Amino acid sequence: MGITALxxxxxxxxxxxxxxxxxxxxxxxxxxxYSHELNHADNPSLNRTIEIQDTEWNVATTMLxxxxxxxxxxxxxxxxxxxxxxxxxxxxxxxxxxxxxxxxLAQADEVR
Amino acid sequence: xxxxxxxxxxxNHQSKVDRRLLVGIxxxxxxxxxxxxxxxxxxxxxxRERVFQAISSxxxxxxxxxxxxWIAQGESGRDLIQISDGISGQRYWxxxxxxxxxxxxxxxxxxxxxxxxxxxxxxxxxxxxELGIEYSIREFDENGNLVTAGQRAEYYPASDxxxxxxxxxxxxxxxxxxxxxxxxxxxxxxxxxFSARSR
Numbered sequence: 001m002g003i004t005a006l007x008x009x010x011x012x013x014x015x016x017x018x019x020x021x022x023x024x025x026x027x028x029x030x031x032x033x034y035s036h037e038l039n040h041a042d043n044p045s046l047n048r049t050i051e052i053q054d055t056e057w058n059v060a061t062t063m064l065x066x067x068x069x070x071x072x073x074x075x076x077x078x079x080x081x082x083x084x085x086x087x088x089x090x091x092x093x094x095x096x097x098x099x100x101x102x103x104x105l106a107q108a109d110e111v112r
Numbered sequence: 113x114x115x116x117x118x119x120x121x122x123x124n125h126q127s128k129v130d131r132r133l134l135v136g137i138x139x140x141x142x143x144x145x146x147x148x149x150x151x152x153x154x155x156x157x158x159x160r161e162r163v164f165q166a167i168s169s170x171x172x173x174x175x176x177x178x179x180x181x182w183i184a185q186g187e188s189g190r191d192l193i194q195i196s197d198g199i200s201g202q203r204y205w206x207x208x209x210x211x212x213x214x215x216x217x218x219x220x221x222x223x224x225x226x227x228x229x230x231x232x233x234x235x236x237x238x239x240x241x242e243l244g245i246e247y248s249i250r251e252f253d254e255n256g257n258l259v260t261a262g263q264r265a266e267y268y269p270a271s272d273x274x275x276x277x278x279x280x281x282x283x284x285x286x287x288x289x290x291x292x293x294x295x296x297x298x299x300x301x302x303x304x305x306f307s308a309r310s311r
């Protein structure tokens with residue numbers, strides 16, 4: 001119980017989405033009183049200062065990879081590959097059709 | 113390998129104009145797929161950022177609400193002392209047990225009277241009689257053992273049985289929290305965030 005229970009309660013439905021760090025400042029001296037294992041230092045983070053009488057808490061949340069987007073994570077890659085393949089197919093088909101028509105025209109000229 | 117050979121063969125049979133056309137159309141295809149995947153990736157990132165901000169706001173709000181309730185409870189303890197003339201440590205302990213049961217995130221709620229050095233001997237004698245033990249105001253030594261406290265102008269001994277008699281003013285962090293309460297005689301409520309490093 002204590003700080004861990006407090007953070008568990010605050011993140012009860014979002015533990016896989018955000019990491020929390022709490023730093024208390026007593027007499028100008030910062031002390032980390034709670035911190036998740038953070039392997040995502042470069043991820044976006046947000047800060048809020050909470051005043052507890054004469055103590056200040058700096059609470060920071062860091063985004064974890066589990067935060068859901070509009071689509072599944074593989075979606076951009078799948079769409080990108082699909083569009084490229086479709087465009088490439090169109091390119092080959094167009095090029096082949098134009099090439100065949102040109103050959104046909106050339107043959108017709110020869111026959112004439 | 114065979115496919116590569118076929119492709120190479122096919123490529124060699126194309127006229128120069130067809131090759132240019134093919135390269136041009138393929139370049140446009142690559143550009144379209146790059147732009148669309150970048151747009152999708154950006155939209156995905158913006159959405160994740162929005163969700164993250166919403167989650168963080170909820171976390172901050174929950175923390176603030178819980179801490180506000182702690183402060184309210186701390187103040188109710190202060191008010192109890194203020195309105196009841198001469199509440200005993202034992203009665204305050206009963207009150208604190210109710211708070212701890214109701215709010216499991218609270219580690220301890222304790223009553224710490226301000227004892228001036230001139231009153232120390234009387235206070236220790238009263239506590240020894242009330243509790244039926246050899247009571248003394250104490251502090252932690254270098255080895256982490258509770259020993260009889262040295263002489264100071266005033267003391268704030270803990271009533272909680274786990275740290276009975278410990279002068280909390282000897283803790284450098286808690287001592288600073290007490291500073292604002294020293295200037296007056298009214299009881300004060302204080303919340304202290306205990307971490308794993310704290311005693």
